[in-house]
Amino acid sequence: MLDFRPDEEQKMLTETISRYTRERVRKVYRDAEEDGEIPAALVRAGWEIGLLPTALPEEYGGFGDYSAVTGALALEEFAWGDLAVTLYVMTPNLVAIPVLLCGTEEQKASYLPRFCDEAPPRVTAALTEPAVQFSPYKLKTTAVRDGDEYVLNGSKTFVPLADNAEMILVYANEDGITQAFIVPTDAEGVVVGDRNKLMGIRSLPANLVTLNNVHVPASSKVGGETGIDFSLILNHSRVALGAAAVGMARAGFEYARDYAKERVQFGEPIAHRQSIAFMLADMATEVDEARLLVWETAWMLDQGQDVTREATIMKQQVDRMVMQVADRAVQILGGYGYIREYPVELWLRNARGFATFDGLAMI
Amino acid sequence: MISFEIPPFIQNQLQMIRMVAEQAMRPYSRELDENEHERPQAFVQMTWPFTQQMVKSSLKPLMAQANGNGSNGSNGSAKPKREGPDFNMLSFIMMIEQLSWGDAGQYLCLPHPMLGGAAVDSAGTPEQRVRFLKKFTEGDPKWGAMAITEPGAGSDNSAMRTTAVLDSDTNEWVLNGEKVFITNGALALKESDGLCVVWATVDPSAGRAGIKSFVVEGNTPGVTIAKQEHKLGIRASDTVALHFDNARIPYENMLGEHSPQPTESRKGFQGAMKTFDASRPAVAASAIGIARAALEFTKDKLAEEDIVIDYTKSLHELTAVERDVIEMEARYKGAWLLTLRATAHMAHGESNRLEASMCKYRAGDAVTWITQKSVELLGPKGYTREWLVEKWMRDAKINDIYEGTKQINQLIVARSILGYSRRELK
Numbered sequence: 001m002l003d004f005r006p007d008e009e010q011k012m013l014t015e016t017i018s019r020y021t022r023e024r025v026r027k028v029y030r031d032a033e034e035d036g037e038i039p040a041a042l043v044r045a046g047w048e049i050g051l052l053p054t055a056l057p058e059e060y061g062g063f064g065d066y067s068a069v070t071g072a073l074a075l076e077e078f079a080w081g082d083l084a085v086t087l088y089v090m091t092p093n094l095v096a097i098p099v100l101l102c103g104t105e106e107q108k109a110s111y112l113p114r115f116c117d118e119a120p121p122r123v124t125a126a127l128t129e130p131a132v133q134f135s136p137y138k139l140k141t142t143a144v145r146d147g148d149e150y151v152l153n154g155s156k157t158f159v160p161l162a163d164n165a166e167m168i169l170v171y172a173n174e175d176g177i178t179q180a181f182i183v184p185t186d187a188e189g190v191v192v193g194d195r196n197k198l199m200g201i202r203s204l205p206a207n208l209v210t211l212n213n214v215h216v217p218a219s220s221k222v223g224g225e226t227g228i229d230f231s232l233i234l235n236h237s238r239v240a241l242g243a244a245a246v247g248m249a250r251a252g253f254e255y256a257r258d259y260a261k262e263r264v265q266f267g268e269p270i271a272h273r274q275s276i277a278f279m280l281a282d283m284a285t286e287v288d289e290a291r292l293l294v295w296e297t298a299w300m301l302d303q304g305q306d307v308t309r310e311a312t313i314m315k316q317q318v319d320r321m322v323m324q325v326a327d328r329a330v331q332i333l334g335g336y337g338y339i340r341e342y343p344v345e346l347w348l349r350n351a352r353g354f355a356t357f358d359g360l361a362m363i
Numbered sequence: 364m365i366s367f368e369i370p371p372f373i374q375n376q377l378q379m380i381r382m383v384a385e386q387a388m389r390p391y392s393r394e395l396d397e398n399e400h401e402r403p404q405a406f407v408q409m410t411w412p413f414t415q416q417m418v419k420s421s422l423k424p425l426m427a428q429a430n431g432n433g434s435n436g437s438n439g440s441a442k443p444k445r446e447g448p449d450f451n452m453l454s455f456i457m458m459i460e461q462l463s464w465g466d467a468g469q470y471l472c473l474p475h476p477m478l479g480g481a482a483v484d485s486a487g488t489p490e491q492r493v494r495f496l497k498k499f500t501e502g503d504p505k506w507g508a509m510a511i512t513e514p515g516a517g518s519d520n521s522a523m524r525t526t527a528v529l530d531s532d533t534n535e536w537v538l539n540g541e542k543v544f545i546t547n548g549a550l551a552l553k554e555s556d557g558l559c560v561v562w563a564t565v566d567p568s569a570g571r572a573g574i575k576s577f578v579v580e581g582n583t584p585g586v587t588i589a590k591q592e593h594k595l596g597i598r599a600s601d602t603v604a605l606h607f608d609n610a611r612i613p614y615e616n617m618l619g620e621h622s623p624q625p626t627e628s629r630k631g632f633q634g635a636m637k638t639f640d641a642s643r644p645a646v647a648a649s650a651i652g653i654a655r656a657a658l659e660f661t662k663d664k665l666a667e668e669d670i671v672i673d674y675t676k677s678l679h680e681l682t683a684v685e686r687d688v689i690e691m692e693a694r695y696k697g698a699w700l701l702t703l704r705a706t707a708h709m710a711h712g713e714s715n716r717l718e719a720s721m722c723k724y725r726a727g728d729a730v731t732w733i734t735q736k737s738v739e740l741l742g743p744k745g746y747t748r749e750w751l752v753e754k755w756m757r758d759a760k761i762n763d764i765y766e767g768t769k770q771i772n773q774l775i776v777a778r779s780i781l782g783y784s785r786r787e788l789k
């Protein structure tokens with residue numbers, strides 16, 4: 001029966017994450033953004049919450065309770081703290097979840113237990129390409145079969161933590177279909193290039209990666225001969241990003257709401273005026289609506305349904321929502337909204353990214 | 364636990380209702396739109412047996428309680444204890460959506476207690492609920508209505524002037540005043556032995572505290588239909604102005620518990636507000652039904668032109684029309700989910716006032732935009748009265764207006780999230 005109330009376990013999980021974001025992330029995220037670096041201890045503490053191991057089955061060393069709905073709840077809470085920190089902590093998911101969803105039995109057995117260790121493996125994934133017209137279903141990076149090997153060629157961008165990675169899950173176009181390949185960074189022809197200079201999420205190191213005739217064994221193709229169900233992986237990513245956008249938008253709404261109650265002009269708090277109060281009402285309603293769209297898509301994923309249509313509709317709406325909410329948060333703060341001492345300008349910069357962050361988060 | 368599952372028995376019910384919509388509503392849509400004030404006979408005939416069953420099933424726990432514990436009948440305000448969620452609410456909301464997909468104007472003519480019933484449920488005692496709603500389980504079709512709005516009291520309904528004065532000789536309330544824009548006013552009071560819940564003040568100097576609700580039954584002397592409105596849309600729906608000229612009703616027809624000093628509590632007005640917790644999701648559901656009708660029709664017609672959306676295309680590959688359609692789908696779905704949330708909270712016995720206002724204004728906004736877009740996307744054909752989209756666009760707009768305008772519901776949401784009183788945020 002229809003119900004919109006998280007259960008006790010989910011509440012405990014979000015409460016744990018919320019404590020982490022309030023007591024740790026929010027203390028340092030602004031400096032991290034200016035410095036372009038997130039303190040290692042903060043990342044470790046985030047990993048220790050154990051989100052990924054709880055999503056992996058027992059046979060691979062996890063706690064065996066995968067749920068996209070729970071993942072969405074967790075991601076919203078994480079991203080309320082800070083988006084870059086969230087993407088940093090969750091980078092191992094970019095490999096673990098696709099392998100869990102589409103890997104062969106052998107691939108699962110060999111990779112997944114490593115994600116249940118105390119420290120996460122140094123892995124990342126590369127989907128986005130440096131182009132104006134980017135479509136994850138029509139990648140320009142190619143994979144060509146050559147005997148019992150694949151040869152990869154192309155350029156990737158926004159590859160988080162690539163600098164420090166031992167392995168990259170590379171998405172490439174094989175005969176018009178997007179497939180994924182496990183590529184060691186020390187393979188010949190893999191070049192981790194410059195760090196991306198981005199408008200937002202500046203504390204997350206991300207790099208360009210080029211692949212020049214990189215040879216990998218055929219067995220490194222995720223899912224073996226049949227390959228992956230790329231829509232399924234992309235849909236999981238869209239749920240994750242949608243949830244993160246909701247969390248960040250909620251942060252913006254809450255900040256603007258509290259500010260509007262404090263800031264006095266013309267002898268009264270500005271929130272006493274309808275033009276401000278109605279903006280806040282719209283923000284609250286649109287955040288709630290977006291969350292429901294994310295939850296529904298996540299729930300359908302958990303039911304094993306194909307959500308390609310729903311995920312597209314949801315993601316486009318969430319992307320619009322997060323921009324509008326972040327923009328209005330800046331507006332409500334007036335001149336202060338434009339100053340980097342206040343967080344809202346950061347949320348506006350981050351918000352614009354969601355439309356291009358496909359594949360940058362995964363649950 | 365978070366779930367989007369609609370119980371299978373409700374899904375089955377919906378298939379039946381879809382048949383009603385297809386057979387008894389759609390074929391008459393245009394005719395009833397062009398001949399305003401004509402009644403949707405086929406629809407009424409077909410739905411009356413069904414609504415009788417619905418009312419019966421919602422009264423069942425109350426009747427059982429009254430039989431099992433007779434002394435609790437008249438003064439027991441305690442709600443009957445419920446085990447598990449209330450499926451009636453969800454099934455009603457889903458039904459409204461499906462009927463409004465058929466035709467929103469005709470849906471409003473459903474022979475059912477409707478808003479009047481929502482008011483009796485929210486403000487009445489269990490005894491009153493049985494007494495007033497039982498007639499909807501037997502005999503000829505009947506209608507329910509609710510009258511709050513007055514010429515000088517629209518959004519600010521606490522400014523109402525209609526008075527109820529107790530005549531202690533006859534133990535009757537005497538109603539005087541004017542109500543406007545009353546949906547089903549004529550059907551409930553003149554064309555059937557239905558009921559209309561009328562909000563009136565027992566003490567004009569007491570403001571909100573003086574406002575109480577009264578059940579006026581069909582054919583009560585002193586009630587006249589002053590005007591039948593001509594409207595932009597939902598023309599099949601009966602909208603009238605009512606005059607109360609010394610209309611007398613029994614003392615027991617004041618909803619709620621009877622204290623000798625009725626002005627001492629604000630309970631009366633709170634009853635009105637509580638009615639909205641149930642009726643706003645209902646209005647939202649009706650809005651959504653129209654939105655779905657327009658969306659499905661638009662997608663079908665575009666498909667005939669070979670415009671079919673490929674959801675794996677990137678933003679650069681989608682045409683402007685395709686992006687519009689995807690946004691329409693998102694706005695429709697989002698507003699529907701907000702509506703389901705407000706409904707589910709209520710079904711699970713949780714407070715839903717904020718959620719009810721959110722879904723109501725968002726759904727009104729969504730359907731208004733979606734239907735206007737539909738007419739636009741269908742070009743010159745969309746503008747003709749040959750197709751129903753132009754009618755749906757006219758029908759849709761009412762959802763921004765009644766049950767609290769968009770702005771009034773935004774105001775309620777804003778006060779709630781800011782923790783402000785009516786004085787702090789006007």
Ligand SMILES: Cc1cc2nc3c(=O)[nH]c(=O)nc-3n(C[C@H](O)[C@H](O)[C@H](O)COP(=O)(O)OP(=O)(O)OC[C@H]3O[C@@H](n4cnc5c(N)ncnc54)[C@H](O)[C@@H]3O)c2cc1C
Binds near residue numbers: 543
């Ligand atoms: C077809 C139809 C059916 C109806 N059915 C019923 C019915 O069955 N029973 C019933 O009682 N009533 C019914 N109504 C009345 C309806 O609820 C009112 O029309 C509505 O509440 C608005 O009141 P008003 O028309 O007086 O507009 P006003 O209150 O005069 O509003 C005019 C404009 O001012 C805005 N406004 C008002 N106050 C504020 C504020 N504080 N802040 C910001 N903006 C504000 C409004 O949003 C609106 O845009 C119906 C109306 C119609 C058209």
